[in-house]
Amino acid sequence: MKKIILVITCTSILLFTSSSFSKDGAIKENAENYTRPSDAELKQRLTTEQYSVTQHDGTEEPFNNAFWDEKREGIYVDIVSGEPLFSSTHKYKSGTGWPSFYQPLETTNVREKTDYVLIFPRTEVRSANADSHLGHVFEDGPEPTGLRYCINSASLRFVPKDELEKSGYKKYVHLFKK
Secondary structure: OHHHHHHHHHHHHHHHHHHHEOOOOOEOOOHHHOOOOOHHHHHHHOOHHHHHHHHHOOOOOOOOOOOOOOOOOEEEEEOOOOOEEEEHHHEEOOOOOOOEEOOOOOHHHEEEEEEOOOOOOEEEEEEOOOOOEEEEEEOOOOOOOOOEEEEOHHHEEEEEHHHOOOOOOHHHHHHHOO
16 A cells, blocks of 8 residues: 555656656746645755755855856746746846846746844845745845845756747747847
């Protein structure tokens, strides 16, 4: 009986994984049907730093991360769910050592909440579907919003503009047409 339960469980996990994600990890269009992977699966899929940042509200080192100085055109998606979060069209050089954006690509994919980890309150930024910790938002950014979304590279996967369509993000190709 235990073997049957194990086989059913493993089969269910495989079916879920293959139906929710494409081969490259991009989330399919039906984000409302997203089911968060188990903690064990996340530990297996993510690097130690990605897991620490997204699941335990960690912060990576400034100036020593993948995307703080990324200059290519494309979008940034949640490393856990693949949901589109930010675009290079909204990225700017803040001098902080982390990727900074003045607005999200899809506001419905980003949640904000107040945290009190430091003495003063800050606004934490999390992905809406996977509930991944992304970073924080501050009110010292450039126009047109005056906001600085200070985001950990470890919480992101970059999809270059030339790979948007094949990665399941065709909807965003128009952002980079001149």
